[in-house]
Amino acid sequence: MDFLYSYIVLAEIYVLLGLSTNLLVGIAGIFSVSQAAVFGVGAYIVAHFMMAPDPLSFIPSLAIAAVGCVALNILVTLPALRVSGDYFVVTSFGIQLLATAVFTNWTAGTGGANGLPGIPPPDLLGLPIETTAQYAWLCTGAVVLGCLGFFLIMRAPFGRLLRAIREDETAVAAAGKNVLRAKVSAAALAGAFAGTAGGLYATFLSFIDPSSFDLDASILLLTMVVVGGARTLAGSIIGPFLLLALPQLLTLVEIPTTIAAAARQLIYGLLLIMFMLFRPQGLAGERL
């Protein structure tokens, strides 16, 4: 039972990441391979503040992480998108590789390659969250809030503006709207989701290391959105649940552990190619 709860918790954390990636890639149409870096920044920030000499409790730490990731995304997307989308591709790769370098080498801040152990469990305004079942409730609450936020955005003029931008940016500018501001806002929001997911992840596993936040992880996040489906709530939920079940399915096939990671990433790559060629709308989404 505990195992099922763990799966649900992780899947829900990745649903938040899925919403984040969907906002950025699916809705705003910005190609990003740095989502995992932002996820990592959120995780390390929460870990830092909860383990500081004068520790903060969970909610304040989470708030700082969310704000920090919002700022990071704005800082990264604003100058790059002002030039062009392809510029941002380079920026995104750069941010991801730079983040991995920081996570791995800034030992004082992040524990370096060995990671950061001993992250305390979270508390909800004094109420401690310790068992996996309680954790599942916390994450479900977070996901419900996240989905609600996503739903409200898409229903609002902002959502319509983003859909129009995806179709024809020039026409949107000709209609008097600031395209850059809309895209950067979407990116900022994506940062908030990713940072929150990071905080939940860090406190759930109580140990984080750079390998969860590298380029391969960003590719996994893209794959979740591609498979689940772009721009829809359903897609953001299905993708993570399916893809997190994949490693379990793989254990049924006998793959030596030395190549297990490569095998997984290989499958993600194949999924990306296949879906782009044959089903760009994913299982439950709209055409990318």
Add this chain to the structure above:
Amino acid sequence: MTAYLQVAGLDHSFGGLHALRACSFTIEQGRITCLVGPNGAGKTTIFNVITGFLRPDEGSVVFRGRTLNGLRPQMIVHAGIARTFQNLRLFTDLSALDNVMVGIARQFGEEPLGAIFRPLHTARAQSRRRQEAIATLEHVGLADRAHDLVRNLSYGEQKLLTVARVLATGAELLLLDEPASGLSASALDAVMALLRRLQSEGKTLLVVEHNTRVVQQIADDVLFLHQGHLMAQGTPERIISDPALAEIYFGGAL
């Protein structure tokens, strides 16, 4: 008295192609001016310069005393000038109503914080905007197609929708790029009636048009453009009856 819209000394080259040569003209408020000329004369380029999509090598655009040079397209819309596109550029997966609503200025809920934290206010503001948008659609005669997707509209209806979209912005000077091309006779009449109606409501129109019948019927002034330069300016009758201009335009009589 300063001119309503003054375009002075516009010069621009695309690599080896000299698209605009020292192009200058003025537009008066409240009139319908048609911009005519053979293909490649630079008509759409002028639109792109006026609306901020292209920065000219030289020259200035002054609207109501305010220089528009260097402003971004969305700022020029706020200043009061909006344009349509020859190839429509509608949002095909959105409904006609949504297309119009994108154009409405200053809506609450167009950025995420308002949308998330004040959902009720957003919904109320939206329903007010929706009323305005439906009124705009009624104005162009598309009210009954409000909820249909653009991909399901006829070409004539799509053209009307492009006009609705610029009307939604509230701009007073409308730049229309071939609003009548490719239309059936009845759709043509509808468009011409609409343009005259807009003029009577105080809008100023600058229209690129190839159809001489349309030009004759709606234009107060005609600007004849050739090889990026203003060749002639005058009433429709004078321009259309000029054999030298006909030669350039058609290689024969008009």
Add this chain to the structure above:
Amino acid sequence: MLALQLLATGLVTGCALGVVAISFSLVYATTKIFHVAHAGIYTLGGYLAWSLVLYGAPLLIAVLISVAACAALGALIQSQLYARLERRRATHLVVLIASLGALAVMQNIIAAVYTPDILQFPIEWSSRMVSVGAIRLDYTQLLTILVSLAAYAGTMLFAHGTILGKRIRAVASNPMLADITRLQPQTVYVYVIAIASALVCLPGILVPLDLGLQPYNGVTPLLTATIAMIAGGVGSITGAFVLSVAIAVVQNLSLLVIPGEWSIGVTFFIFVIFMLFRPTGLFTAR
């Protein structure tokens, strides 16, 4: 002295990077596709050559076969993946994601077959040293400089001197016009990616000859190469090559003050400066 040595090794790295940059630039300027899978072909070329050498082939034969194989693989990616997506009028984003998928597939097939450990070329003379004044370089590094400069010269000659080269430049400067004349852009695209893949195979072999093979070794050089391409001005072969050398030299010299793990930070810092102050690059081509 150390600075001079770092300058020299920077030149070596820069030359190899230069070939990556000009080959990527060929593809990007012509097809407008941000072909991230290029990093996978770079990696694959090295491993293929290694396998052939291991089975007894002389290095030159191994290089020739690998170059041909890379060209074929590049052509395959263009004709079976990108061209198909183009026919379905896929958006830019879709092509990017597909290219990323191809990269992931290539890298991880290599990791699965060859393991993620670093492999060395079993070539004895590759590490023999030569002294030029205060600088010491090994045979591989000298070879890298020679081959890269030859590749640069060859590409310039090809682009400006041959009919196919001119056809490529015509398509690059106006694809829509090319479509309605008889330049047949899609065919040109296949040639371009084949040539670019053949080119990138060279540093893909030379760099690991010096430093060893690793399955994920392609992404960082590709990133640095794209930054050089942008800084040099998209479409300028010389710009891409020169900036690659410049960035590599700066990166190496920075080792005097910053530890090696942060080199990527130096490169990224250069990129940010260009992005903020001169996003169109230094030698914007006509």
